[in-house]
Amino acid sequence: MPTPLSRWLWHGFAVALLAALGIGLYVASKRIDYTWRWERIPQYLISTEGEDQTAPFDGFVVVSDDGKLSMTALRGSETHQFTGFSAIVAGNGDLVFEGDVIAKTDAIGPGPLLVGLWLTLKISALSLVFALLLGLVVGLGRVSKNPAARDLSAFYVEVIRGTPLLVQIFIVYFFIGTVLQLSAFAAGVVALAVFTGAYVAEIVRAGIEAVPKGQTEAAQSVGLSGFQIMRYVILPQATRRVLPPLAGQSINLIKDSSLVSVMALTDLTKAGREVVSSTFSPFEVWFVVALMYLLLTGVLSVAVRRLEKSYAVQG
Amino acid sequence: MNDGVLIEARGIEKRYPNGVLGLKRASLSVKAGEVVVIVGPSGSGKSTLLRTFNGLEAITGGEIVVDGHVLHQRSADLRSLRQRVGMVFQQFNLFPHLTVLENLSLAPIKVLKLTAAAAEERARALLKKVGLSEKHDCYPAQLSGGQQQRVAIARALAMQPAVILFDEPTSALDPEMVGEVLEVMKQLAVEGMTMCVVTHEMGFARAVADRVIFMDAGEILCEDAPEAFFGAPKHERLQTFLRQVL
Ligand SMILES: Nc1ncnc2c1ncn2[C@@H]1O[C@H](COP(=O)(O)OP(=O)(O)O)[C@@H](O)[C@H]1O
Ligand SMILES: [Mg+2]
Numbered sequence: 001m002p003t004p005l006s007r008w009l010w011h012g013f014a015v016a017l018l019a020a021l022g023i024g025l026y027v028a029s030k031r032i033d034y035t036w037r038w039e040r041i042p043q044y045l046i047s048t049e050g051e052d053q054t055a056p057f058d059g060f061v062v063v064s065d066d067g068k069l070s071m072t073a074l075r076g077s078e079t080h081q082f083t084g085f086s087a088i089v090a091g092n093g094d095l096v097f098e099g100d101v102i103a104k105t106d107a108i109g110p111g112p113l114l115v116g117l118w119l120t121l122k123i124s125a126l127s128l129v130f131a132l133l134l135g136l137v138v139g140l141g142r143v144s145k146n147p148a149a150r151d152l153s154a155f156y157v158e159v160i161r162g163t164p165l166l167v168q169i170f171i172v173y174f175f176i177g178t179v180l181q182l183s184a185f186a187a188g189v190v191a192l193a194v195f196t197g198a199y200v201a202e203i204v205r206a207g208i209e210a211v212p213k214g215q216t217e218a219a220q221s222v223g224l225s226g227f228q229i230m231r232y233v234i235l236p237q238a239t240r241r242v243l244p245p246l247a248g249q250s251i252n253l254i255k256d257s258s259l260v261s262v263m264a265l266t267d268l269t270k271a272g273r274e275v276v277s278s279t280f281s282p283f284e285v286w287f288v289v290a291l292m293y294l295l296l297t298g299v300l301s302v303a304v305r306r307l308e309k310s311y312a313v314q315g
Numbered sequence: 316m317n318d319g320v321l322i323e324a325r326g327i328e329k330r331y332p333n334g335v336l337g338l339k340r341a342s343l344s345v346k347a348g349e350v351v352v353i354v355g356p357s358g359s360g361k362s363t364l365l366r367t368f369n370g371l372e373a374i375t376g377g378e379i380v381v382d383g384h385v386l387h388q389r390s391a392d393l394r395s396l397r398q399r400v401g402m403v404f405q406q407f408n409l410f411p412h413l414t415v416l417e418n419l420s421l422a423p424i425k426v427l428k429l430t431a432a433a434a435e436e437r438a439r440a441l442l443k444k445v446g447l448s449e450k451h452d453c454y455p456a457q458l459s460g461g462q463q464q465r466v467a468i469a470r471a472l473a474m475q476p477a478v479i480l481f482d483e484p485t486s487a488l489d490p491e492m493v494g495e496v497l498e499v500m501k502q503l504a505v506e507g508m509t510m511c512v513v514t515h516e517m518g519f520a521r522a523v524a525d526r527v528i529f530m531d532a533g534e535i536l537c538e539d540a541p542e543a544f545f546g547a548p549k550h551e552r553l554q555t556f557l558r559q560v561l
Contacts, residue, residue, distance in 0.1 A: 222474055240412070
């Protein structure tokens with residue numbers, strides 16, 4: 001056990017190493033003449049860009065002294081009153097043509113990165129729910145007494161774990177999705193749930209098998225049925241054991257969800273790509289995207305750790 | 316059941332899937348109210364014999380009838396049998412995620428369909444009987460080994476079985492806790508409970524048993540009343556065994 005002082009020294013050492021890494025990265029980026037433009041990033045998180053208000057016909061702009069904005073038509077006597085704008089783009093007396101931008105409305109809303117984060121969150125959460133259900137059923141199939149249930153669940157697990165997720169996504173999206181007329185979002189949920197379900201099934205199986213045999217024997221000896229033994233004796237104990245690996249698998253799911261960006265789905269990763277192509281600031285954007293994934297996975301880890309603590313009483 | 320015979324095993328054999336013969340032509344009958352103690356060296360088939368009585372091990376030969384259930388037939392209703400045959404394990408096997416009270420009331424509620432209130436009343440009475448009234452809200456991990464085994468006995472009793480099987484109930488206990496568990500078992504014997512007990516506690520066998528059975532290499536070599544069993548052992552291998560354990 002290190003002394004408190006030396007422990008802090010080691011922590012300091014770790015921080016120093018990380019700082020050196022950061023500086024190295026910065027210096028390296030200078031070498032390739034990379035200009036950091038962090039100021040461009042916030043607008044892609046929170047968008048303040050409002051909508052344009054355009055001229056409904058050709059005519060002249062009239063800005064009154066009290067700030068009212070209207071137009072009179074070039075031909076005829078038509079007028080148009082603008083409302084709800086926050087900034088006027090045209091000047092008093094300007095000749096404008098139909099479709100020209102006259103004013104802008106103010107609207108604070110989520111930028112493309114936050115919209116992408118929301119989609120990632122939605123698709124991950126939904127897939128997780130289905131993956132847990134699927135994994136529980138298949139996991140029970142793996143330990144079932146019925147050979148057919150065992151065969152089918154083993155087949156599913158082996159096929160899914162033996163093929164890349166990206167390939168599975170393509171199959172679901174282009175084949176099953178087309179046959180069943182699935183939306184890209186539904187196809188994404190199906191692919192992620194089916195993929196993660198196989199791993200959840202193995203976790204469930206391991207959790208069930210880790211419960212000592214004596215528990216089943218004791219439960220049999222008081223006359224409980226097979227279903228009751230599973231429901232009241234085995235699964236409650238297995239649940240505690242599977243929480244940590246399930247948390248890890250859920251974190252994997254969030255990260256794996258970035259692969260759905262190959263479909264027409266603007267998740268966080270896809271949003272990142274789009275922002276990069278409009279800012280030409282790949283380093284900043286990808287760092288921010290990484291941080292946002294880290295935020296999601298971090299919140300999940302903390303939540304699961306809480307849950308584990310609440311089980312700790314039973315020793 | 317003819318003349319109160321609860322367990323009737325005739326020439327039973329147990330061959331494990333790996334080929335090991337755990338039991339060879341074992342025959343035994345246990346009457347209601349009897350206390351039968353089974354002794355023998357490790358690996359002699361004592362657990363195997365006991366576990367055939369509640370169908371935890373299916374026999375591969377012979378015939379066995381327990382409380383009217385014909386166990387060597389495929390149609391045997393093991394669940395209804397097990398409601399009548401309690402079992403107490405060496406490792407207690409309490410349900411660690413349930414409180415003591417829940418351990419005792421789970422099966423009465425789910426199997427006997429007692430109301431929660433009735434099951435709890437029964438559980439509290441049994442906890443009092445085994446001297447653990449205060450512990451109803453504890454989890455098993457919060458109890459000593461001796462206390463856990465007493466809870467396990469109460470759990471078996473909560474089903475109001477016709478017979479209780481004990482498989483080395485004190486072997487996993489620290490020596491100072493053996494007494495409290497044997498005391499509870501003695502009390503049960505006095506009250507007329509039918510019991511089959513595998514144990515190395517020869518003092519218990521001498522004091523409580525109606526009959527003592529000696530097993531070796533999967534066979535029942537001899538059975539006798541305790542005085543004759545310990546005082547004038549007939550079988551040579553039993554003599555050797557007793558010299559080693561006494
Ligand atoms: N599940 C099993 N599979 C294979 N062999 C077993 C199994 N259980 C017990 N045996 C074997 O059967 C014999 C009797 O075991 P057991 O009944 O546990 O003896 P005891 O309880 O007297 O120590 C031993 O040789 C043991 O190795
Ligand atoms: Mg044994």
